[in-house]
Amino acid sequence: LDMVTSRVEANGRVWAAARENPTAASIEVAAAFVVDHACDGIIAVGGGSCIDTAKAAAVLVAHGGPLKRWCGADRVPGSCFPVIAIPTTAGSGSECNWHVSVLDEEAATKRTIRSVHCCPVAAILDPALLSTLPAKQAAASGIDALAHALEAFTSCEADPLSDALMLAAMKLIGGNLARFVEDRGDVAAGHAQLLGAALAGIGVCHARTGLVHAMARPAVGRLGIPHGVCVGLLLPAVADFNLSACESKYRDSARALGIGNAAEDLVSWLAEFRSSYLEDAAAGLDLPTGVYTTAAAEAVRDPGASERNPRKASYEDVIALYRAGFSVSESAQRVTATDAPLEDGRDALNALHSGASA
Ligand SMILES: [Fe+2]
Numbered sequence: 012l013d014m015v016t017s018r019v020e021a022n023g024r025v026w027a028a029a030r031e032n033p034t035a036a037s038i039e040v041a042a043a044f045v046v047d048h049a050c051d052g053i054i055a056v057g058g059g060s061c062i063d064t065a066k067a068a069a070v071l072v073a074h075g076g077p078l079k080r081w082c083g084a085d086r087v088p089g090s091c092f093p094v095i096a097i098p099t100t101a102g103s104g105s106e107c108n109w110h111v112s113v114l115d116e117e118a119a120t121k122r123t124i125r126s127v128h129c130c131p132v133a134a135i136l137d138p139a140l141l142s143t144l145p146a147k148q149a150a151a152s153g154i155d156a157l158a159h160a161l162e163a164f165t166s167c168e169a170d171p172l173s174d175a176l177m178l179a180a181m182k183l184i185g186g187n188l189a190r191f192v193e194d195r196g197d198v199a200a201g202h203a204q205l206l207g208a209a210l211a212g213i214g215v216c217h218a219r220t221g222l223v224h225a226m227a228r229p230a231v232g233r234l235g236i237p238h239g240v241c242v243g244l245l246l247p248a249v250a251d252f253n254l255s256a257c258e259s260k261y262r263d264s265a266r267a268l269g270i271g272n273a274a275e276d277l278v279s280w281l282a283e284f285r286s287s288y289l290e291d292a293a294a295g296l297d298l299p300t301g302v303y304t305t306a307a308a309e310a311v312r313d314p315g316a317s318e319r320n321p322r323k324a325s326y327e328d329v330i331a332l333y334r335a336g337f338s339v340s341e342s343a344q345r346v347t348a349t350d351a352p353l354e355d356g357r358d359a360l361n362a363l364h365s366g367a368s369a
């Protein structure tokens with residue numbers, strides 16, 4: 012960061028207040044900074060939240076607010092303020108795609124702006140910038156990139172273009188993710204991770220994501236945890252749930268990742284990765300029952316779950332998957348729909364269906 016800011020400071024201004032899971036309020040502050048200093052463009056140096064802050068601020072500078080006006084598909088009317096993205100994590104792929112995630116604090120969920128006008132004008136992928144990344148962040152962002160690749164590859168909206176991108180992403184990530192987490196100074200592994208995350212990020216714009224991200228959106232807001240951690244905790248349980256519906260694509264994924272020849276090899280590998288690098292994040296979570304029930308009511312209605320996921324998930328399935336995903340016991344990751352139902356969750360679901368807030 013110092014290397015970049017020292018070069019920028021002579022002719023620009025540094026704003027270093029981007030927050031994790033950016034909100035409309037935090038993005039408005041960033042946009043006001045850009046306007047107040049009569050900037051010519053934004054150079055976003057950071058992780059996915061930082062780059063999304065810049066992309067969303069670029070929408071506000073070009074088209075005004077409020078931000079929620081632009082949430083959804085193809086609502087941004089034209090070109091945005093220019094953004095150059097320099098990622099310092101390898102995960103979101105935001106530096107190369109046209110999706111922007113914004114935390115809606117009132118509804119405690121993530122919203123997305125999806126518009127081709129939100130794509131940065133340039134991205135600089137430099138593995139040297141990953142060398143000081145903490146191992147836990149490397150694991151969380153890396154597994155998020157893999158989740159993008161897997162979910163888009165098995166999406167009901169997948170097409171030959173997204174399949175090609177996702178298989179290429181998995182080939183890059185598979186042999187390098189654990190190596191990179193163990194040594195973030197490994198330039199070759201970091202380079203592969205950056206490229207894999209970028210390809211997965213582009214592919215996600217075509218085929219979108221499935222149940223893992225549908226469940227992560229409401230959970231991240233309620234639990235206040237990083238997106239990648241949430242995704243990585245949920246991924247093995249959801250992969251196990253989906254296995255019967257996309258066996259051949261999971262087999263192709265295992266081969267692309269270089270971890271085996273069977274669909275089950277993929278699920279086992281994901282569980283092992285979670286256990287090795289992410290499970291302690293679940294141990295610290297405070298999970299009142301209401302978190303599962305209200306989040307599940309929202310997740311099950313997300314198109315990622317209801318339309319794109321290869322296997323349809325019921326409300327009870329989603330609660331069981333939250334329980335398995337946030338469990339600290341590996342054995343709890345294999346779930347069935349009969350594990351779950353909770354009475355107050357029915358109330359939450361009914362409230363949503365009737366239009367009341369849950
Ligand atoms: Fe993600």
